[in-house]
Amino acid sequence: MKALTARNTAWKTLNQCDILRHDTAGVLNQLLPQSDRPAQATDIVFGVIRNRIAIDRVLTQCAAIEPDRVKPSQWNLLRIGAYELVYAPQTADYAIVNEAVELASKTSSKRAGGFINAVLRNVQRAIENRQAPVTPENSRKIIPQTPQSGCLFKIDLLPDPDKETTQYFSTAYSVPQLLINEWLRAFGPEETAKICFASNRHPSVIAQPNTCIITSEALRKKLDDENIANDCINASLRIRGTGKINTSGAYLDGLFYIQDTTAAETVKMLDPKPGWTVLDLCAAPGGKCVSLAMLMQDQGVILASDIDTKRLGHVRENAKRLRLQSVEIVPHNRAEHVAQKQKRLDAIVLDVPCSNTGVLARRVEARWRWKLQAVTKLQAVQQDLLHKAAELARPGTKILYSTCSILPDENAHQVQQFLFKHNRFKLLSEKLTLPALQTETTCDQDGGYAAILQTK
Numbered sequence: 001m002k003a004l005t006a007r008n009t010a011w012k013t014l015n016q017c018d019i020l021r022h023d024t025a026g027v028l029n030q031l032l033p034q035s036d037r038p039a040q041a042t043d044i045v046f047g048v049i050r051n052r053i054a055i056d057r058v059l060t061q062c063a064a065i066e067p068d069r070v071k072p073s074q075w076n077l078l079r080i081g082a083y084e085l086v087y088a089p090q091t092a093d094y095a096i097v098n099e100a101v102e103l104a105s106k107t108s109s110k111r112a113g114g115f116i117n118a119v120l121r122n123v124q125r126a127i128e129n130r131q132a133p134v135t136p137e138n139s140r141k142i143i144p145q146t147p148q149s150g151c152l153f154k155i156d157l158l159p160d161p162d163k164e165t166t167q168y169f170s171t172a173y174s175v176p177q178l179l180i181n182e183w184l185r186a187f188g189p190e191e192t193a194k195i196c197f198a199s200n201r202h203p204s205v206i207a208q209p210n211t212c213i214i215t216s217e218a219l220r221k222k223l224d225d226e227n228i229a230n231d232c233i234n235a236s237l238r239i240r241g242t243g244k245i246n247t248s249g250a251y252l253d254g255l256f257y258i259q260d261t262t263a264a265e266t267v268k269m270l271d272p273k274p275g276w277t278v279l280d281l282c283a284a285p286g287g288k289c290v291s292l293a294m295l296m297q298d299q300g301v302i303l304a305s306d307i308d309t310k311r312l313g314h315v316r317e318n319a320k321r322l323r324l325q326s327v328e329i330v331p332h333n334r335a336e337h338v339a340q341k342q343k344r345l346d347a348i349v350l351d352v353p354c355s356n357t358g359v360l361a362r363r364v365e366a367r368w369r370w371k372l373q374a375v376t377k378l379q380a381v382q383q384d385l386l387h388k389a390a391e392l393a394r395p396g397t398k399i400l401y402s403t404c405s406i407l408p409d410e411n412a413h414q415v416q417q418f419l420f421k422h423n424r425f426k427l428l429s430e431k432l433t434l435p436a437l438q439t440e441t442t443c444d445q446d447g448g449y450a451a452i453l454q455t456k
Contacts, residue, residue, distance in 0.1 A: 003034060003035060003036040004031065004034045004035050004036065004041075005035070005036055005037070005099065006035055006036065006037040006038075006040035006041040006044060007041075007044065007080055007099050007100070007103065008035075008103060009028075009031050009032065009034065009035040009038075009041035009045075010041045010044035010045045010048070010080055011073075011076060011077055011080060011103060012031055013027050013028045013031055013041075013045050014045060014048060014049075014076040014079070014080070015072070015073050015076055019049060019364075019365040019368050019369075020365070020368060020369060022365075023365075024045060024046075024049060024364060024365060025364075028041070028042065028045050043088075043202070044080055044083060044084065046202075046364045047083050047087055047088075048076075048079045048080060048083045049364045049365065049368075050174060050199075050200050050360075050361070050364055050367075051083060051086075051087060051174045051200065052079065052174055052368075053170060053171055053174035053175075054086070054143050054171060054172060054173070054174045055079050055082045055083055055086065055174075056079070057157060057158070057171055058082050058085075058086060058123060058126075058143070058153075058157065059075075059078055059079070059082055059119065059123065061126075061155070061157055062122050062123045062125075062126035062153070062155075062157075063118075063119040063122040063123060064122075065119060073108075074104065074108075074112060074115070074116065077100055077103060077104055077116055078100075078116065078119055078120065080100065081096055081097060081100040081116070081119075081120045081123070082120070082123055084096045085120070085123055085124065085127065085130065085151070086127075086130075086143055086145075086151040087145055087151070089130035089131035089145070089151070093124055093130070096120070097117065097120045097121065097124065100116050100117075100120060101113045101114075101116050101117045101120075104116040126153050126154055126155060127151060127152070127153055127154070128141075128152045128153060128154045129151075129152040130151050130152075131145065131149050131150075131151065132149060132150065132151070132152035133148065133149055134147070134148060134149060134150050138152060139158070139161050139168075140156040140157065140158045140159070140160060140161075141153045141154070141155065141156060141157060141158075142158075143157065143158070143172060144172055144173070144197070146197070147193075147194075147197055147437075158171050158172050159171055165184065165189060166180050166181055166184065169183075169184070169189075169192060169193070169196060172196075173193075173196035173197070173199070173200060174200070174367075175196060175199065175360075175367055176367060176368070176370060178370075178371075178372060179357065179367065179370050180192065182357075182407055183195055183406075186406075186407070186408055187434075191434070194434070194436065194437075195406070195434055195435055195447070197437055198361065198434070198435035198436050198437050198444065198445075198447070199360040199361050199367070199435055200360075200361060201361045201435075201437055201438075201444055202361070203260070203361045203362045203444060203446070204238045204239070204438070204443055204444050205238070205239040205245060205258060206233075206236050206237070206238055206239070206258065206259060206260055206261055206264075206443065207219070207223070207230065207236065207237040207238075207239055207245070207256040207257075207258060208236055208237075208256060208257050208258070208259045208264055208290075208291075208294075209235070209236075209237070209255065209256050210254055210255050210256055210257065210294070210322050210323075211294045211297075212293070212294060212297065212298045212322075212323070212324070213254070213255065213323065214255050214256075216232060216235045216236070216237065217232075219237060219250065219255055219256055220232055220237055222249075222250045222255060223237065223239075223248070223250055226248050226249060226250060227241070228241045228245065228248060228250075229241045233261075233442070233443045234261075236261060236264065236443070237256070238443055245258070246258075252321070254321045254322040254323050257287070257290050257318065257322060259287045259290070259291065260359075260362075260445060260446045261443055261445050262358075262404075262433045262445045262446045262447065262448045263287055263288070263291070263404075263446070263448065264291055265431075265433070266288070266291075266400070266402050266431075266448060266450040267288055267291035267292055267295060267349075267400070268291075268295065269400065269429060269431065269450050269452055270292075270347055270349070270398060270400045270452060271295075272292055272295045272296050272300075272346070272347060273296065273300075273346075274296050274297045274299035274300060275296070275299055275300045276296055276300045276301075276344075276346040276347060277300060277301045277303070277342050277343075277344050277345055277346055278292055278296075278300070278301070278302045278303065278345075278346060278347045278348070278349060279303045279305070279335065279339045279345060279347070279348045279349070279392065280292070280302060280303065280304050280305065280348075280349040280351075281305055281306075281335060281348065281349065281350055281385060281388070281389065282306055282307075282349070282350055282351045282352055282353070282385070283304035283305055283306045283312065283315050283349075283351075284306040284308050284311030284312050284314055284315055285311055285314040285315065285318070286304070286314055286315035286318040286319065288349055288351050288402075289302055289304045289315055289318075289319070289327055290318060290319070290322060290324070290327075292349070293319075293322075293324045293326050293327055296326060298324055298325055298326045299326065300326050301326060301328060301342070302326050302327045302328065303328055303330045303335065303338055303339060303342075304319075304327050304328065304329050304330060305329075305330040305331065305332055305334075305335035306332060307332045309331070309332070312329060312331075312332075315327070315329060316329050336388070336392060339392050340392070344394075345392065345393070345394050345397050346396075346397065346398065347397065347398040347399070347400060348389045348392060348393060348397060348398070348399045348400070349399075349400045349402075350385050350386065350389055350399065350400065350401045350402065351400075351402045351403075352378075352381065352382045352385050352401065352402070352403055353378055353381055353382070354378055354382070354403035354404055354405040354410050355370055355374065355375050355378060355405045355407060355410060356370075356404055356405065357370065357404075357405045357406050357407055357447070358403075358404045358405055358406045358433070358434070358435055358446050358447025358448045358449075359404045359435070359446045359447065359448075360435070361435065361446070362446060375407065375409060375410065378410065379409060379410060379414065382403075382410065382414050383414065383417065383418065386399070386401060386414070386418045386422075387418075387421075387422075390418075390422045390425065393425075393455050394455070395455050396454065396455060397454065397455055398428070398452055398453065398454045399425070399452070399453040399454070400450065400451075400452055401414070401415060401418075401450070401451045401453065402448060402449060402450040402451075403448060403449050404446060404447070404448045405447075405448070405449065406432065406433075406434055406435070406447040406448070406449065410449070411430075411432060411449035411451075412430065412432070412449070412451075415427060415430065415451045415453070418453070419453070424455055424456055425453045425454065425455055425456065426453070426454060426456050427451060427452070427453055428452040428453065428454050429451070429452045430449070430450065430451035430452070431449070431450050431451075432447075432448075432449050433445065433446075433447055433448050433449070434447045435447035
């Protein structure tokens with residue numbers, strides 16, 4: 001069977017997905033084995049989803065068409081073409097347009113191919129420079145690709161950033177206006193711009209060594225031996241390869257696990273010791289559990305529980321693959337009973353359900369599912385979990401409260417509300433990490449919040 005091209009793979013994926021309901025990665029992963037260029041297909045799919053407001057703006061403004069008058073499958077093909085024209089300046093524009101036309105013609109009709117050709121040619125003609133420097137003077141004409149450069153158009157494509165700040169950020173960076181308003185209120189325009197760029201980045205894959213059985217340097221050599229390119233950053237390894245890392249020998253042998261640096265640093269704030277007993281009430285899919293086990297040198301007890309039984313199974317699988325003896329899987333309905341039977345309870349970990357606003361680059365559909373009403377419901381769940389932890393805590397027990405959100409209403413405000421209701425606790429420390437791009441000395445990172453509380 002002839003392999004699917006990257007664009008065809010991406011097109012089939014987008015046609016099968018409703019981003020408000022489906023897991024795009026799951027659909028994509030089923031098609032990737034058929035693709036001749038899996039990395040390019042992945043980039044296109046996630047790039048189209050992340051940047052859809054800007055892409056649709058380009059199509060409607062440059063080609064004078066409306067999405068509701070175009071077949072959804074054809075609109076997805078136009079989105080793919082526009083995405084590559086705007087965000088992939090190293091890819092030849094003729095190749096982008098030609099394959100889009102060919103796909104439309106083969107799967108539909110020559111007329112459909114002609115329509116796709118006409119629209120994308122209009123977009124081509126509207127572009128002055130596919131990669132130009134960003135300046136204050138061209139802010140309405142340029143769609144940012146990086147803080148320094150973007151795709152420059154011949155027309156004013158974007159709202160005025162000074163007069164229509166919210167609309168500008170929403171359109172230029174493809175983030176819903178209500179969420180932009182929250183960021184502007186909390187962080188101001190300059191920081192919001194940085195968050196937007198980081199939320200649209202291609203997130204790095206970070207391999208954390210299983211320090212119970214291997215050092216960082218030894219793991220790096222193992223990965224080199226498997227031709228998996230990597231960089232060492234503060235004892236973590238950033239994977240530069242494009243293959244399936246979870247099929248590598250080193251992964252299957254339990255020599256490392258995948259975890260963003262922000263999540264890894266969160267558990268360090270707890271300062272867990274060998275021999276501790278820890279209850280993790282929101283353990284799935286297991287990243288915090290594994291980090292705890294590493295810091296505790298796999299000595300002690302980590303009671304891993306979660307309301308989602310299926311996802312809790314992933315914790316069991318990870319612990320088994322990494323050969324961890326300290327992780328004990330506990331069904332949700334027995335977590336409190338098992339915790340109360342322990343002779344000691346040094347810490348309770350609450351990596352609570354949240355709006356995911358710190359990990360939009362990694363969870364590509366999250367921004368389109370974000371709603372203020374949903375955040376309000378999540379806040380109630382977060383407080384319930386904090387209250388449950390307070391009931392289980394003993395003298396000296398620490399509580400790690402963490403989210404992968406950057407919104408104050410889910411973070412510092414929640415902790416302040418908890419402390420007001422539970423005055424026998426004190427705040428030991430808290431940290432808000434904003435998503436960030438890679439620099440010369442640091443890796444790119446997700447955003448998140450963590451606080452350490454303890455009984456007085």
